[in-house]
Amino acid sequence: MNFYNVYNKYGNFSFDEFFGKVTDEGIKKTLRTEKLNLNHFLTLLSPGAGGYLEDMAKIAHRITVQYFGKAIQLYTPMYLSNYCENECVYCGFNRKNPVHRKKLTLDEVEKEARFIASWGLCHILILTGESREMSPLSYIKSSINILKKYFSSISIEIYPLTEDEYGGLIEAGLDGLTIYQEVYERTAYDRVHLSGPKQDYMFRLNAPERALKKGMRTVSIGSLLGLGGWREEAFFTGLHAQYLKEKFPEAEISVSLPRIRPSSGGFEPEEKVEDASLVQIILALRIFLPRLGITLSTRECSELRENLMPLGVTKISAGSTTKVGGHTIKTNEGDKPAQFEISDKRGIFEIKDMLLKKGYQPVFKDWMGNG
Amino acid sequence: MSDILTIGDKEIKNRLFIGTGKFPDKAMIKMVLEESKASVVTVALRRIDMKSSNENILDYIPEGCIVMTNTSGARNAKEAIRIARLAKASGAGNWVKIEVITDNKYLLPDNEETIKATETLSKEGFIVLAYMNPDLIVARRLVRAGASAIMPLGSPIGSNRGFKTEEIVKIMASEIKAPIIVDAGIGKPSDAARCMEIGCEAVLVNTAIATAEDPVSMAKAFSGAVVAGRLAYTSGMGRATEQANASSPLTGFLR
Numbered sequence: 001m002n003f004y005n006v007y008n009k010y011g012n013f014s015f016d017e018f019f020g021k022v023t024d025e026g027i028k029k030t031l032r033t034e035k036l037n038l039n040h041f042l043t044l045l046s047p048g049a050g051g052y053l054e055d056m057a058k059i060a061h062r063i064t065v066q067y068f069g070k071a072i073q074l075y076t077p078m079y080l081s082n083y084c085e086n087e088c089v090y091c092g093f094n095r096k097n098p099v100h101r102k103k104l105t106l107d108e109v110e111k112e113a114r115f116i117a118s119w120g121l122c123h124i125l126i127l128t129g130e131s132r133e134m135s136p137l138s139y140i141k142s143s144i145n146i147l148k149k150y151f152s153s154i155s156i157e158i159y160p161l162t163e164d165e166y167g168g169l170i171e172a173g174l175d176g177l178t179i180y181q182e183v184y185e186r187t188a189y190d191r192v193h194l195s196g197p198k199q200d201y202m203f204r205l206n207a208p209e210r211a212l213k214k215g216m217r218t219v220s221i222g223s224l225l226g227l228g229g230w231r232e233e234a235f236f237t238g239l240h241a242q243y244l245k246e247k248f249p250e251a252e253i254s255v256s257l258p259r260i261r262p263s264s265g266g267f268e269p270e271e272k273v274e275d276a277s278l279v280q281i282i283l284a285l286r287i288f289l290p291r292l293g294i295t296l297s298t299r300e301c302s303e304l305r306e307n308l309m310p311l312g313v314t315k316i317s318a319g320s321t322t323k324v325g326g327h328t329i330k331t332n333e334g335d336k337p338a339q340f341e342i343s344d345k346r347g348i349f350e351i352k353d354m355l356l357k358k359g360y361q362p363v364f365k366d367w368m369g370n371g
Numbered sequence: 372m373s374d375i376l377t378i379g380d381k382e383i384k385n386r387l388f389i390g391t392g393k394f395p396d397k398a399m400i401k402m403v404l405e406e407s408k409a410s411v412v413t414v415a416l417r418r419i420d421m422k423s424s425n426e427n428i429l430d431y432i433p434e435g436c437i438v439m440t441n442t443s444g445a446r447n448a449k450e451a452i453r454i455a456r457l458a459k460a461s462g463a464g465n466w467v468k469i470e471v472i473t474d475n476k477y478l479l480p481d482n483e484e485t486i487k488a489t490e491t492l493s494k495e496g497f498i499v500l501a502y503m504n505p506d507l508i509v510a511r512r513l514v515r516a517g518a519s520a521i522m523p524l525g526s527p528i529g530s531n532r533g534f535k536t537e538e539i540v541k542i543m544a545s546e547i548k549a550p551i552i553v554d555a556g557i558g559k560p561s562d563a564a565r566c567m568e569i570g571c572e573a574v575l576v577n578t579a580i581a582t583a584e585d586p587v588s589m590a591k592a593f594s595g596a597v598v599a600g601r602l603a604y605t606s607g608m609g610r611a612t613e614q615a616n617a618s619s620p621l622t623g624f625l626r
Contacts (some may be wrong), residue, residue: 065582067529069393122420205620217446250446250473291475359395367419367444368457 002206003243007184007236010100015042015232022046031055036288045231050276051072056283064306071361073315074351075123075269077157078112079324080104080143082087084129086196088182090224090260090267092322093129102324103134109143111253114132115229115328117150119319119348122365125178130159130198137165141172148173153367155218159197167214175369176218179204180256183227184236192227208240212248217334217367219244219253220295226260226269227279234351235285245289254293254315257281261343273306279311285313300346305344306358318344318351374605376572378519379466379498381437385410386567387597388552389590390577391428392418392443392530395531399586402430406466409589413468413575415443429463439500447545455492464569467492468522468554471500478528482509486516488603502554505539505558507546514549516611521549522575525566529578533562537569560596561575567600568608 019042027049030040043049081103084093092099104112116124128135129347140158147154153174157171165179181204183189193199208219221240223233237255244253257278260269278283278300285292296305296313298320305316321327346354355362378382388411394400404412412544414428421427433440440458443463445451448471455467471484485501486509493499493516505523513521516582523540526532531555534540544551550572556561563574576593583589 066531066578069578069581070395071393120420245476250474252475286551291478356396361394361396363418365418367417368454 002209003240004205005201006239006243007205007246010236010239013228015235017107018042019046019048019231019236024048027052028183031059038143038239038242041284041288045234045280047194047231049284049321050280053276053279053283056280056287057311059312060283060286063286064310064314068314069361072309072313072355073123073363073366074121074318074348075125075155076116076119076121076317076348077127077128077129077322078116079126079322079326080109080139081128081131081135082324083131083134084196085128085133086192086198088196088198089192089194090199090227090269102261104143104325104329105141106142106181107279108325108329110146110330113147113150120364121319121336122152123155123347123367124153125155125157125317126177127157128159130196132197133161136167137161139168144169144172144174148369150300152365153369155220157327160204161210163210163213166211166216168308170211170214170216175216176220177208177216179207179258179333180222180224180258181205181236181240182224184223184233184240185228188228208244209247212244212251217252217369218293219251219254220293221253222258224258224260224280224305225273226271230273230277230281234284238285241285241289241292245292251294253283254295255294258297258299278304279308282312284309293342299352301343302346302354309358309360316351317324318346319348320344374601376550378500381498383410383437383573384408385594385597386573386601387563387590387594388413388439388554388575389580390572390575391415391581392587393578393581395581397428397431402434403580403586403590404431404436405433407594409436409590409594411439411573413439413441413577414463414543415463416440416454417444417465419458419461419463422463425602431621437466438464439468440464441502442470442488443472445469445471445488446473447471447481448484448491449486451488452491455488455497456495459497466499466500467577468502475504480492480504480524482506483591485509486512489513500552505536505543507539507543510543510547510549514547518549520552520572521547522552522554524555525553525562528555530556531558531579532556533558534565537539537565540566540571541569545588547593560592563593564596564600564603567597568603570604573597 031044082093084095157178225238241253259273287347294312294315295315297317389409390413431607440463442454450472469488471481473481489499489501498519500520501518502522512523526535552573553566553571554575557576558579566574580586580589
């Protein structure tokens with residue numbers, strides 16, 4: 001039994017038919033329900049529920065403050081390498097894109113680490129493109145060994161690994177995994193992943209479970225909004241999160257809801273996900289899974305990020321760059337988008353001040369993985 | 372007559388313990404602690420950064436307030452032990468609230484792992500306060516393992532549901548010699564007063580204060596409730612009975 005079996009149960013499910021049957025009464029009843037089931041969750045994702053965003057927001061805000069308090073955790077991503085063997089139409093690292101390719105030397109990893117750590121940030125997310133040749137596991141391990149001198153919690157967002165490989169990295173000091181399915185809907189997945197190892201849908205889908213079996217503390221999953229129908233994708237994201245939470249109750253599961261941004265590949269999403277839709281997804285997820293972590297990246301603009309925070313967000317990135325070595329190494333790339341374009345360009349201290357002003361405690365440290 | 376709670380070698384004047392995880396900012400924590408004259412505050416080591424250039428939460432704790440680090444985030448005894456040792460090594464003292472949680476849905480504590488961690492840490496000289504799911508037998512084992520105080524939950528963490536575990540905690544309070552401190556779920560000052568009225572030695576509150584519109588006043592309200600509840604307990608409360616007591620005794624004719 002793995003998540004694929006759960007996902008498959010919805011093979012013949014008609015979302016449109018379900019949404020068509022949602023009534024105002026059903027939505028109001030759902031909003032009065034304390035423990036939501038999957039039908040309730042779908043009801044909140046329905047077009048009809050779009051008219052109840054304010055009611056949903058009040059509930060979501062109350063739940064978030066109750067379970068997470070007025071505190072937002074901060075982290076920043078650090079790109080180690082952008083060599084990639086995949087051809088994903090939406091990504092700037094697509095192997096066919098003529099972007100400048102770079103992989104940090106271990107000295108450069110240390111330089112970036114020292115710089116980011118000087119902000120006082122204790123959580124780091126390291127990223128690579130998918131290339132076992134250019135950024136092999138040994139390289140990831142060596143990087144973790146350096147990073148653990150500077151950070152108390154290290155997460156990876158790299159290619160999916162085997163169970164034993166996750167185990168090895170956890171032993172080296174890793175405690176978090178971020179891996180987005182990008183799009184759960186199978187045919188859409190095949191449509192946007194034209195070549196490369198990422199074409200293996202199943203290996204990616206079951207990666208969170210493999211990591212959790214080895215004791216990974218935190219796992220972040222998600223769908224890249226814009227690649228498939230957002231209501232369906234939000235539903236599968238919630239379904240996946242619920243499945244992982246029930247199977248691994250000791251782990252912290254969170255979701256991220258990235259919307260497609262302009263990238264150096266120039267890809268335009270088939271469906272534009274509006275702000276109101278993003279809001280509806282966050283609210284539905286928060287009400288469905290009250291203790292779920294929700295991450296918001298710098299893909300979104302500063303104003304929207306600030307407005308979304310009280311609705312259920314628990315973690316935000318800051319001071320981000322999607323360029324390899326983007327904090328300390330000067331390149332000739334200019335300002336063109338790298339993997340994707342950053343919208344909220346504020347530095348960590350500006351974000352910190354903003355949070356305090358908004359009545360939120362900026363949390364720079366929330367775990368000590370390698371003491 | 373003085374009525375002072377003693378844990379380890381420390382005398383604790385204020386029986387309201389305060390948690391710090393959910394406050395909007397650290398300056399607010401300081402105000403709450405000062406205004407409520409708190410004696411004990413709990414801080415998660417996972418949130419303390421000794422190396423950072425950023426201000427540290429410990430800088431905001433008034434002098435004389437005992438810092439009890441907690442092992443929030445620990446999923447087993449081994450992790451709780453590691454966190455407690457880190458706390459001690461980083462100068463946060465030897466008071467530790469052991470918190471081992473293997474269920475992230477309801478955040479209920481794992482009693483078995485808590486006993487294991489208590490055993491090891493108390494041998495190492497820690498003053499252990501053990502957060503637990505109320506259970507008399509487990510409480511006895513925790514005391515045997517060296518716990519200085521037992522902290523049963525009132526209802527799930529952060530739920531504000533109040534003192535739902537009263538029946539079991541009441542038994543624990545009458546049977547266990549170590550102080551019983553109700554931790555988690557206390558939503559209103561009246562809940563806190565109730566804990567004290569039945570003989571608990573203290574109460575720990577976080578969410579209900581931190582998420583109040585005016586946390587400082589709410590902390591004072593809780594502080595007052597704890598004092599009132601304690602005084603009621605030590606004054607010997609009249610027993611509440613189901614029926615009215617007949618004013619003319621049924622056996623009065625025997626006189």
